Amino acid sequence: MIEVANLEKHYTVNEKEPGIAGSLRSFFSRKTKTVKAVDGVSFKIAAGEMVGFLGANGAGKTTTLKMLAGLLHPTAGTAKVAGFTPFERRSSFLKTITLVMGQKQQLLWDLPASDSFLVNQAIYEIPDLEYRATMKEFTELLDLDGILKKQVRKLSLGERMKCELAAALLHRPKVLFLDEPTIGLDVNMQVRIREFVAAYNQRFNATVILTSHYMADVTALCKRIIVVDKGHIIFDGDLSALIERSSxxxxxxxxxxxxxxxxxxxxxxxxxxxxxxxxxxxxxxxxxxxxxxxxxxxxxxxxxxxxxxxxxxxxxxxxxxxxxxx
Amino acid sequence: MKPEARIELGLLENMWRKSRTMFALWFAHMTVYRAEIFIWMLSGVVPLIMMSVWIGKASANGGTLEKFDAASFAAYFLAAWVSQQLTVAWVAWEMNFQIRQGELSSRLLRPIDPLWEHVFRHFTERFVRGPFILVFVIAGTFVVPGTKLTPDVWHVLEFLLVIHLAFLIRFLMQCCVGTLSFWFENATAFDEFLYVLQTFLAGGFAPLEFYPPAIRAVVEWTPFPYMVYYPAKILTGTLTPSETWRVMLITLAWVLAFGILRSILWRFGIKKYGAVGA
Incomplete structure (x- = not known):
């Protein structure tokens, strides 16, 4: 379902010394530096597999996910997701995937989540019958009753995240990129989100790549993990094998x-x-x-x-x- | 029904459904900000101030100035103000924000060009702005006795067509500016520059008849008079039919030019997108 070969993403960043002298120097001659956020990453993920993508902040996890979701153009290497080249961002590709970012939202702040859902229904061309069935299922699984008609800005973080997940999965994508989906949530809500992701994976045989700083998310959902550090993969295999090998x-x-x-x-x-x-x-x-x-x-x-x-x-x-x- | 015809019908149905839903969503969104929209309208009063300046000048000159009397100045500046109000665009600012803050990411994940969201935001905003414009226009016509915006319903229809095209010029021009955010730290500086040019060259300060001929000749080669001056002239019924056709064709040409430029800039710019923070 996902095939990545020698994927690289390099950024050019500006560098400036602190203080007025640094600002003056930077005004006349800007120093730049190339940062290798992802540096030659290769892996394959089968359909229906759930993989934990682990690494410290800045290790290259999110950058890799963004390339796989078609948001970023790779500097080098190739990626195929469900047979598509992500960066071409074909309509049929975008209907196959979703990227949930725990720290970003797609729901409109001033309107109820149900309004954003209706827009997604239209944009993803979801037939009425399928939309109603999916909404019914998600409402049960995520306990959305009573929160869909509230303004998004008046929802708690946990309620908002549940609505974000529902909005992102309304079109029943086959590939899920979940970037810190439980960040900032209390333990009960984390469990609820995990259970939902597991149920979705079972129900639709969806392929999931999950990044999380909460190890409980990873251990609960993923048999396989990929560990990245400074843009390189330093481990790719079974979580239990890593535990046995390392400890x-x-x-x-x-x-x-x-x-x-x-x-x-x-x-x-x-x-x-x-x-x-x-x-x-x-x-x-x-x-x-x-x-x-x-x-x-x-x-x-x-x-x-x-x-x-x-x-x-x-x-x-x-x-x-x-x-x-x- | 042939399969091809069924597909075509399906596409049309989908387009209609998307448009209807996006209209409903963004209209609901814009109504939340109705007070802010009214305040924002007040910031565009330059033509109304210039109206009083030019009427004063005409009175000092014995009542007329270059065939403009108080009523025709009032009609022109009211029409210019309406044109300016109906062509307001802020997409450059929005794109700049979305690109710099990584907010564009969630839009790029959807199987629809992010441009459409901006189109519907602007389009629905006009429906919230519209009633306020009407109140201002009615009040304006009472302030200067004899002021008539248009003597003919055809002018209104022509105006409605031209003002949509005029809006598209400004909107697509701003889209091009917004797209520059892929390369620059902050592209709104370009928008500020365009705003200054537009303020002086679009016809909000004075009808182009009062510009020195050499300057007017240059201004005619820019898109600015097609956003305010010519739509105002059409609404006040002071353009001949052949001039109206010429204006429509040139306005359409500017729309196409900025549309193509926006597509090119977007195609190259999107490869530079860093999706920072999102």
């Missing part, structure tokens, strides 16, 4: 019924933390069940949980090392 240990959390000295705990596995009756041990992945069994039988354990390390920590380590290759 060969699992975290065994113990709640003890009496205080145990650190040395004793260390004899089982390295201790990540120890605070009174609560301890966290880094247990090698392959020995988890064996060591957990020993801990339960040999120590006064009131409760035990086994977890994977925090995905955000793993991604952070990945940015620092930049050595992991899929």
């Amino acid at each position: 060969p240990a699992k975290i065994v959390k113990l709640e003890l019924s009496k205080v145990i000295p650190r040395e004793i705990l260390e004899s089982y596995a390295p201790v990540k933390s120890l605070d009174g009756l609560f301890a966290e041990l880094l247990v090698p992945r392959l020995e988890t069940s064996k060591i957990a069994g020993r801990l339960l039988s040999e120590l006064p354990v009131a409760d035990v949980t086994i977890e994977d390390p925090d995905i955000e920590e793993i991604i952070g380590q990945l940015f620092q090392s930049q050595t992991v290759k899929s």
Whole structure:
């Protein structure tokens, strides 16, 4: 569904030293610098796949999405989305995709969202029957009842985001580019949006590329992730494979019924933390069940949980090392 | 019905549906800003001020000046003011904002040229502005006794046609300026420059009859008199039928010229779009 080969986007930016002297120098001779926002990115995504696109701010995630959505003209390389070259922005291509930007809105501020929906219905040439069916479905999934007739500016951030999503998906696109769709939303609303995206993916076999700083979005929706850093892909593969590769240990959390000295705990596995009756041990992945069994039988354990390390920590380590290759 | 005819009919139906929906949306949007539109109208009173100046000059000259008496000055400047009001465009400012702030992105994602949104914004705004214009015109005709905007309904029909074309000149000219935002940090400076030229050359300060012949000859080669002066002359019924035809054809030529220029600028400019912040 999506094929990207050696995609590049370079920007020329002006540079100016601070202060009056810098302004004067810049007035007579402007310094420019080329920034390689995306620098040779290649990947393929199959129809119906949901992929998390991760990276720090300025890593090139959004620029890549914008190129795939046809907003930006690539400096070099090729991209095909549903068989179309995005930048040609053909009408049939635009009816196949959508790009939702959590920090931007397409709804008209002064009018109810339902007015913007009607315009989208006309522009995307959605038949009345299909429009009504889609609206009914979205109203149920996103709980839109009662907010469609309110002025957009009077909606809460969460309500607005739900309407934005509905407006962006009204034409039932096959490819979804979601750029921080849950930014600024409370936990409940984040869950609701995630559930909606998952349901949409299931219902329409839609291909989804998702960027988010909330790792919970990615872990809940995406099996595969692509990690970009400074315009390059530094990891492309299964999220679980990344976790296994980057962190060969699992975290065994113990709640003890009496205080145990650190040395004793260390004899089982390295201790990540120890605070009174609560301890966290880094247990090698392959020995988890064996060591957990020993801990339960040999120590006064009131409760035990086994977890994977925090995905955000793993991604952070990945940015620092930049050595992991899929 | 033949399949080709059915497709044609479908296309027409879709066009009609889009137009109807966009009209309804932007009309609703513009009515929200009716007070602001009225205030904005007040900023375009130069022809009305110039009307009193020129009537004063005519009175000092014994009642007439170059075949213009008080009533004909009043008619001309009222018509010039109406023409100016009906050709107002702000698309350069909007495009400049959308391109610089990345607001253009959501428009580019839709399967419709973003130009149409601007067209409907301007078109529907005229329906909010219209009643205010009517009130001003009726009041204006009472201020100077004997003032008649037009003696003939045909002039009104000709005016309606020409004023639409005149609007398109100004609108497309501004689109070209707005498109320059793809290359410049802020393209509204060009719009300010055009505004100054238009103020002096379109006929809002004085009928072109009062310009020195050499300057008038140059002005005639610009699009500006076709936005205010000639529409005003048509509305006041002071152009011959052959002159009216000539004006219509030249106005249409300017529309085509700016339309083509806008297409070229857009085609190249869009490749420079940075979609900043969006």
